[in-house]
Amino acid sequence: MTTAPTIPGDAGQAIALDVDDIQAGALSERPSPYVGRYLLLRVDDPRHGRELVRRLAAVAAIGPDTPGSAADAWTTVAFTYRGLEKLGVPPASLAGFAPEFREGMAARAQELGDVGESSPEHWEEPLGSPDVHVAISVLAPDAARLGAVAERARAASDDLGGVEVIWRQDCYQLPSGRTSFGFKDGIGQPDVEGSGRPLRNPTEEPIKAGEFVLGYPDETGSLPPMPSPDVLGRNGTYLVFRKLHTRVAAYRRFLRERAADRAEEELLGAKMVGRWPSGAPLAVAPDGDDPGLGADPARNNAFRYGDDRRGLKCPAGAHSRRANPRDALEHEMSVDTRLHRMIRRGTSYGPPLPAGVLDDDDQDRGIIFVFAGTHLDRQFEFVKTQWLNDGVFIGTPEEKDPLVGGSDGHGTFTIPHRPIRRRLTEKPPFVVTRGGDYLFAPGLRAMRWIADLDT
């Protein structure tokens, strides 16, 4: 194993991650601004598929950190369970993957709350179908560099007739630098022990590397379960990929109808998100946006909720507090939040809805949600089912996440406020699942191992 040098004062002291073997997309923050492209491929001929994997391993090995490389882009390659099956990974190895991954996201729809409009029967083709075998994402700071890298990735399949690109989704950071709802995102990432990346949240110990990369001890002190042989699992990670359509006009109308003025609109939106549009956390800036705070990576993730248990600053039901309650539940002794952390690598797709527009323009826009972690069950699925789709944990069983918790049109959202709490009712859904899947992003050696299979 090659070991990464550790730098005192960063997140890399206790354990050395084999960063040269881990796909860059898992641990690297996306560039900002960014442009990107997601490709899904179907493998018809396993030999062509394995040749593709061999070529992609070379592409994925080149990242912004590669010495002497001008490539300023991240290519991440991942596979569905059916993809690994198609590529000839032996049954004994396949059996060692996480059960949720083996089932696939569409089969988990009921559990995940992907029902009604969000149910797999309404998903965009071919998302969730058995035809999806290989997923490639490329992220770069600008279109020129994306083009160069995407071209390398595309060329990898060019002369392989037994492999076909069946879906493509471009994404780009909106000119505002914010999501379609108007908020800076991607902020509350966990610090990963051994990643060598700067610490962003000094109020919390870095999370064990094994929570995010297979082959290292996780927060329980054990190695996360991984497939055999060792080379296949080590340095890999599971990804969750979801295309989430955002109903921006409905969101804006909802706020407009319930707010007395523009300032109150912004406040209600911030209460639902847990942050102001700039990214400034309500926990630190409860009374108004603070763009300097929102833009400062050393401060915008360095906070806790311990002094705000009643949620007067940031509601317990706010999106970002649900997804990452930090210390808010610590005194309850019933949950260990370190077991439920997620690396998120989401991006925006589609054109922005112009400022001030309240009518839907039928454009497809939203978020490509990407999660990375070693425990689909107690990370992504736990957060989605217990914290976003349910309110038992904060004592409001009937309330769901105001943005992504799903809604039958009668959702409520409670905003603690002195002297009297505010409750928003008849909240329509603002996010619809368009499809997705569970993926496995192997280490680079594992990709070469797959490429060398002869089955």
Next chain:
Amino acid sequence: MTTMTATDVQSARPGLRVGTTSEFTLFFRVRPGHGEAIRQALQDLQNSDGYRPGDYRIPIAVIHEARFALFDDDTRLLFATSFDGSWDAYMLDFASKPLQLFAAIFEHVEGYEGLPDLAAVKNFILDAQVTAAAYARNYPGTVKQLRKATALEEAFQRVLDDPGAEGALQNPVLQPLLDQAADA
């Protein structure tokens, strides 16, 4: 989830659920010769913060009550509780923190070897867990909601104790509270 009833329970998972709350029932065998020691450990628990009768502050905030019963001449132990949430989802959390609070008790039962890893915890619990044959609840709501309701009741009583309460509650907005005031 509030509309979920016991009939919605997925049978593959141990524990019945009513509304937001699940029953959790474990049967253990006491290690031979440990009857007296486990009785002492339970007494110590009873005398600790949150477990003294009237404390009403069990350190684990999601459990409605906890009951430890020794039976068959102190050769067996029943641990029965009701808790808010999904056992499936929270099993590892339970292993990570609350279970450690009971270590002094569980070390006297068979199958407990310090629970070095998750697999050991899962086996320890699943070997001991018995799904109730019947489970009913007499009030809805989570511990958090009930604590809030209790606080609200105390506040309401303080309002009613004020000589000005009758006048103040005449405001039509407060009619629902006034309706409760006659025998509150």
